[in-house]
Amino acid sequence: MNKISVLVTGIGGGSHGEQIIKALRLSKKLDLNIIGTDVTDLTTGKRLVDIFYKVPYTNSEEYKHVFIEIIKKHNVKFVFHGSEVDLKFLSENRDILESLNVAHPLNSKEIIDLCTNKFNTFKTLENLGFKVPKYKKINSIEDIKNIDFFPVVLKPNTSSGGSAHVTICFDNEDLEIASKYLLKYGIDIIAQEYIDDSEEYTIGVTSNDNGQILGSICIRRIINNALTRKLKIQKDGKLYLISTGISQGEIIKDRNILNQAETIAKKIGSVGPLNIQCRVINGEIYPFEINPRLSGTTSLRAIAGYNEPEAMILYKVFKQEINLYDYKEMVILRTIQEVVI
Secondary structure: OOOEEEEEEOOOOOOHHHHHHHHHHOOOOOOEEEEEEEOOOOOHHHHHOOEEEEOOOOOOOOHHHHHHHHHHHHOEEEEEOOOHHHHHHHHHOHHHHHHOOOEOOOOOHHHHHHHOOHHHHHHHHHHOOOOOOOEEEEOOHHHHHHOOOOOEEEEEOOOOOOOOOOEEEOOHHHHHHHHHHHHHOOOOEEEEEOOOOOEEEEEEEEEOOOOOEEEEEEEEEOOOOOOOEEEEEEEOOEEEEEEOOOOOEEEEOOHHHHHHHHHHHHHHOOOOEEEEEEEEEOOEEEEEEEEOOOOOOHHHHHHHOOOHHHHHHHHHOOOOOOOOOOOOOEEEOOOOOOOOO
């Protein structure tokens, strides 16, 4: 197989871009020249790529020009986004990729627009007959009067990532204080029922351009340290937890859970990678977030044999049939590693 150039944007800060590079480095089927970009030279992802470029911010006027020049210079055949802003950029500039004959891992624009708005996602799932936690959109302080379920998880409705601005509210006083603060700074927010006494999972479902499922994988999250736990509150003898965007845990083959996730992917019309964050009660999944992209657990999945980035390149560039179901069950934990730049 000929060597090909692959571009991964936004590769720093433990981003899913960095995890994609780690997965690509595990590939035994591809001969790759990996080019990485970031807005700073001080990035740990830099050590994992063959060529690195410091680039302007994605929303700047000059970024598009720099992006195109890198693709042309290295004859890039596949582009991966490594951050939420890069996802938005690629989704809105598919015509550029098409004109340059560059493949990508993007889901449809409709799915990306849907899943980057939590209220619209929950409403769609509800209308399709899926169970979701109770939820209410909060556009003003007056809206909190409509919330009659506690505790709630207050979180950004859009432009979220890594559990930023997420907190637990146990009563109206908590909710009013937290909502006032977030609304003051222009953050679009939603309140969602906290699901307790349950295990948390991150589930990946990979579909091809026709919506056919190529594979699915489930990680039962272990939230036991500062790296994986954003919030821990003990109240009335119960422990309430919110996880960070850094996942670790046990990779399992639970067909009941995987079947439910695959059904969600099919019903909403997914045609690419889909990452479902959920808790499970009595065998039923309750999604609390769906990310229409490769996951921050991409490298963990690849270690187990579920290498989505490799599969996407083989499928889209080399037109090979893909089956991602052959992976191993195992426990994978994460730690902090010191890197000299």
